[in-house]
Amino acid sequence: MSTMARSPLDGLEEVNWAELHHAYGSAEDVPGQLRALLSADAEERHQAHARLGGNVYHQGTRWQASCHVVPFLTEMADDPATPDRAAVVDLLRAVALGDRDDTCLPFEPHREFAQADNVTATDVATVVEWLYNEDDEPGECDAVAVSWDRDAYLAAAAISDRFVVWTKDPDHAVAAMAAELLAWFPATRRAVAHLMEIPETREHQMARASANLSLGYLAPDEPAIDDRLTALLAAGTFGVQLTAAVALAIRLGEQIPDAGLHVLAEAQDHTDEISATAFPLPWDRSLLGFAALALYRIGLSP
Structure with a gap:
């Protein structure tokens, strides 16, 4: 009995992207950008790489949706049929690690992300509301940004054996x-x-x-x-x-x-x-x- 080949984007629709946010608002456009990274058209892939990077890795900052793209980028990089795999790995590295360079090595995640230890779901919701509806800036903003940074890193760490x-x-x-x-x-x-x-x-x-x-x-x-x-x-x-x-x-x-x-x-x-x-x-x-x-x-x- 034959089985269908597994797609690197299996499970993509199971993520509630519309409830997540990236640098420009709702992350509901992320699935299309991930799919476009597998396009046979080189220009479409290039555009998708730029748009997705700008959304979930904007000027080095990670966002609420960022951690959720890490498993899919990893699956794509794992698949030899994926075009431009080096570009996919480059984007994965950017999302997981941001702009960090060797001056941050050896890396100590517990120390690096300590500011996010007490961030709550309410804090995240408050910051998202401020970001996209221009309310007064909440005091937890920096800590929430660190939590998104941490979540992207931990998503990669959990599968780093790959x-x-x-x-x-x-x-x-x-x-x-x-x-x-x-x-x-x-x-x-x-x-x-x-x-x-x-x-x-x-x-x-x-x-x-x-x-x-x-x-x-x-x-x-x-x-x-x-x-x-x-x-x-x-x-x-x-x-x-x-x-x-x-x-x-x-x-x-x-x-x-x-x-x-x-x-x-x-x-x-x-x-x-x-x-x-x-x-x-x-x-x-x-x-x-x-x-x-x-x-x-x-x-x-x-």
């Missing part, structure tokens, strides 16, 4: 982005193992380098990670060597191996090789910037 598989994706942009995503969620044994297992071949260099940076912030007391990163100081691609050295500096500080110091000292000699154009990692900081950060961490800032 991101682990993407580190071995044949789309190298997806693999590199997944490796960066994993830096923000609890370091499960499975996630750490996958980040360590990515090969250092030229074909996988972007995912390997991105995984190195994530490992700099995860499981700080795990010596097997230090051993893997130390071995990668001799990798065939300088970007992989450098990210391994940066991660070791973050993890070990002044105890970084001499080979790591040597790689950091050479970074300026490889500027063309590790530029954002030549080595486009899904991290906000440039590789030269990471090298400077590493030197600072070991007390050798230029």
Whole structure:
């Protein structure tokens, strides 16, 4: 007996979108935008990405509806038939994490979202009323915004084990982005193992380098990670060597191996090789910037 293929948007109609709000009001237009991300027409997909991003990730702010799109974006990214999967993962990252960069790592969600601990459904309703009906600004506004930020993060954290598989994706942009995503969620044994297992071949260099940076912030007391990163100081691609050295500096500080110091000292000699154009990692900081950060961490800032 045959079964119907599962759609990434199964369950979409079970969400009461009309009762949720995004940056511009009712979220009843979100289902259509999610569907359009699967369109065969590239321009329609581009427009949907821009509109959906503007609705649920508006200038870095998350909204009441934001957490509800996270599972659907994850399902789309999981499906190899989805077009522009890297763009979907990029949007997922934006909704789950906002504008956070490596300065927020290692990430401590309990501290980051503490302001939202006492937010109630009444507080949310009051803020929504103010946002869309221009009443006097309520005192809970900032805390409610933090709660929406938290809810989007927690929606992703609850299914972050799904991101682990993407580190071995044949789309190298997806693999590199997944490796960066994993830096923000609890370091499960499975996630750490996958980040360590990515090969250092030229074909996988972007995912390997991105995984190195994530490992700099995860499981700080795990010596097997230090051993893997130390071995990668001799990798065939300088970007992989450098990210391994940066991660070791973050993890070990002044105890970084001499080979790591040597790689950091050479970074300026490889500027063309590790530029954002030549080595486009899904991290906000440039590789030269990471090298400077590493030197600072070991007390050798230029």
